[in-house]
Amino acid sequence: MSSSASIKDTNTQKKSLFTRFLDAVEYLGNLLPHPITLFAIFCLAILVSSGIAGYFEVSVMDPRPEGAPGRSADGMIHVVSLFNAEGLERIVTNLVSNFVGFAPLGTVLVAMLGVAIAEHSGLLSAAMRGLVMGASQRMVTVTVVFAGIISNTASELGYVVLIPLAAMLFHSMGRHPLAGLAAAFAGVSGGYSANLLIGTVDPLLSGITETAAIMIDPTYRVGPEVNWYFMFVSTFFISFAGAFVTEKLVEPKLGKYNEEEAAEDLSGDTMGKLTDIEKKGLKAAGIAILVVSALIAWTVVPADGVLRTADGQISGSPFLRSIVAFIFVFFAIPGFVYGKVTGVMNTDRDVIDAMSKSMSSMGMYIVLVFFAAQFVAFFSWTNFGQVIAVTGAEFLQSVGLTGPMLFFAFILMCGFINLMIGSASAQWAVTAPIFVPMLMLVGYAPETIQAAYRIGDSTTNIITPMMSYFGLILAVATRYMKNLGIGTLIATMLPYSLVFIVGWSLLFYVWVFVLGLPVGPGAATYYTP
Secondary structure (H helix, E strand, C coil): CCHHHHHHHHHHHHHHHHHHHHHHHHHHHHHCCCHHHHHHHHHHHHHHHHHHHHHCCCEEECCCCCCCCCCCCCCEEECCCCCCHHHHHHHHHHHHHHHHCCHHHHHHHHHHHHHHHHHHCCHHHHHHHHHHHCCCCCCHHHHHHHHHHHHHHHCCHHHHHHHHHHHHHHHHCCCCHHHHHHHHHHHHHHCCCCCCCCCCHHHHHHHHHHHHHCCCCCCCCCCCCCCHHHHHHHHHHHHHHHHHHHHHHHHHHHCCCCHHHCCCCCCCCCCCCCCHHHHHHHHHHHHHHHHHHHHHHHHHCCCCCCCCCCCCCCCCCHHHHCHHHHHHHHHHHHHHHHHHHHCCCCCHHHHHHHHHHHHHCCHHHHHHHHHHHHHHHHHHHHCHHHHHHHHHHHHHHHHCCCCCHHHHHHHHHHHHHHCCCCCHHHHHHHHHHHHHHHHHHCCECHHHHHHHHHHHHHHCHHHCCCCCCHHHHHHHHHHHCCCCCHHHHHHHHHHHHHHHHHHHHHHHHHHHHHCCCCCCCCCCCECCC
16 A cells, blocks of 8 residues: 555544544534523432432531631531422522522623614624724734624624624635634634623623632622733733634645635625725714723722722722623713714614614523522532532642642633533533632632633634534535535634633733732632631
8 A cells, every 4th residue: 555545544534533523522512401401400400419418418527717607506518408398498489589689690781781782883893894804914814813802792793793704804815715714713702701891701700700609708709800901911812823823724724715615606705895984983983982981080090089999999999890880881882972973873762772682682691591590599508519619629639739730620621511511601600619619718719710711611612513603603614615514614623722722721820820910900819718
């Protein structure tokens, strides 16, 4: 057999092994029920398992000092059974309060109201198109990835608008359209948690983190801003890392694009440039942003700013505690100004319609939150989280895995779980009650734990078929390559995932443990009871 034939057979074998791996991931993921059903099953499982653990009087030594809030008189943490009359009474009397009191619910809905105005007025779409199309030939790849990251502020806008736009842009430039699609997909989904602004994902995750943290420290508070420093810097890392992978790995592998591979006629595949009225609207919105920013700065920057604490501090100030309100204002006012200039929003009814449409699209999220809130409450009532956390912390200490290397394992594990549970909030609602208390007990602050989770959750979004928009991305890709399959798309995105998870983890290690920098305003690295 010739050497070339041998190499070909080896490559075929490697491809078949890789394809089988991808098929296994897809198969296992498809075995999982819908996330809402999954939370309902978890609730039932907790009820039954708490009854069993309560019958056998499962308990662990409470690591909190004597006299600490929530510490029992005998110094033990006992599993509380919900599988009895008292448990049933507690469940039915708190069903509504569990739902309405779930921290991420109100914060996300309020933030989305403001984003909805900017999105439905056309501001976000125009700004994204202007950013991508205005980029120089040399910087276009970086700009596409960067725009993808920024688009996360507006929920699904990046998936629906930017990814098809990037494919069209690359095609119009004579580059492979799938390279543009991959670059945008990497920014939108692989860099999901990174951003220059505090977006809707921040209050969503911080609310879940806080709920988990109070299992150990009832007074602990986690604000939406606690990861902002690290995620701000991560935006530039993901932008340049994504551009590097696109130009050095993905695009050379794709080769020159063959128009015959397209599923349809691409002769009309041209970019729609910004119109004069859109440019005018963007300028007006920019002025509105400057005015809003100046007003916000006036309340915070001066030492006697009205939104500082009584002693003039920013940490723990009304400003940081009200960050969701400022997200609403920061998007709503420029969005309305843009809509007014372009004629999209002329009356209060137009604004109300935009917010109403946004809320109607949140129906699935609200249903998910209902069941997730019950799960988190049940898990807290039974003390399962604390028992597992103490046991896990003792195990980590016994094997000596309590240093910074612990976070590399944690990030990898979160990335693996994300292959099966594609929703960031759903995964964190399941894992935070276990890992936040556990890692707090070995000395790390919830803010740092959350930042590490966000790396693992983001980096494998682009290689899992369980990601909710994966089908949409595949549909856009097949427009340019009619025979493209799910394995090809995942293989195209795999280099991004590998580079992101390694590089982002190293950035996290250097930022937190080498430079000793906080991951956000007022955020601690270590937890001291």
